[in-house]
Amino acid sequence: MLALLIAAIAVGIAAFVWAMVQALRANPVRPPPEAIVVGAVTNFFDALGIGSFAPTAAWLRFRRHVPDRLIPATMLIGHTPPTFVQALIFLALLGVGIDPVLLVGCAVTLTVGTYVGVGLATRAPVRVVQAVVAGALILAAVFYALANLEMMPVGGTARSLPPGLTAAAIAASFVFGVLVSFGVGHYAPMLVMLSLMGMDPRLCFPIMAGGGALAAAGACVRYIRTAQVDLRIPLGLSLGGIPAVLVAALLVKSLPVEPLRWLVIVVVLYAAATLLWSALRNEAATAAPAKPAAGG
16 A cells, blocks of 8 residues: 555656646746745755744745735645655655555545645635634644643554544544645644554654645645746745755754744744734725715
């Protein structure tokens, strides 16, 4: 089953690359150096367990490179190629030691949830997307703080789960997939869930990355085909992120990341506050009665 999952990811990689090539042929773009640097930094620390979505969302919000409603799609497209690399590395190194039903089941339901979520995210009002992304940033800040305070679940040594917990983890992956389409990273909540269930935290990474790669491939193809996303930013994130993941996963392995987490907490909370403020303003503007035309 591990081989089937890797083969499915390979098909997803091919579909993603084809969609990107077609889009770039129709509209050639050049990635800004700033996006390449951000992609390198965020994906380097993502491979070490910090996460890339929250700091990237904060950067996009600060710099206003894209409209708020396109922040989730921009991040998803940009971070998917580095996720492909992470998935293949983690599956090759640790995938054999995981219950194949849990591994493949979580990947499949995460993919289905993401596919459903793309349809919801593309039709959602701007204020809803802003509120969801803000909530995701706040949740990420909470997880960062818990990690720094050593209050995260330490997990166990299990390579598999009892049938009931396996079914619960697979079902929860569908919900995580829906949220991924709104820019909510699934690594932290899935890591907490599986650790609380007794899984070895090291073995959570192939589950998270493998499912993320498979899910993101299909979602990104749909986003790319809408032709709404400015591909300069995602292209830069990818070009910077792929070598950074290789360096982090294969060479660096680990670093003291606690000080960086505290910095990220401050940044993402500020970004969350500005997004919530914008969402409230949009809601107020929508609810306000229209002014009568002059002379009416």
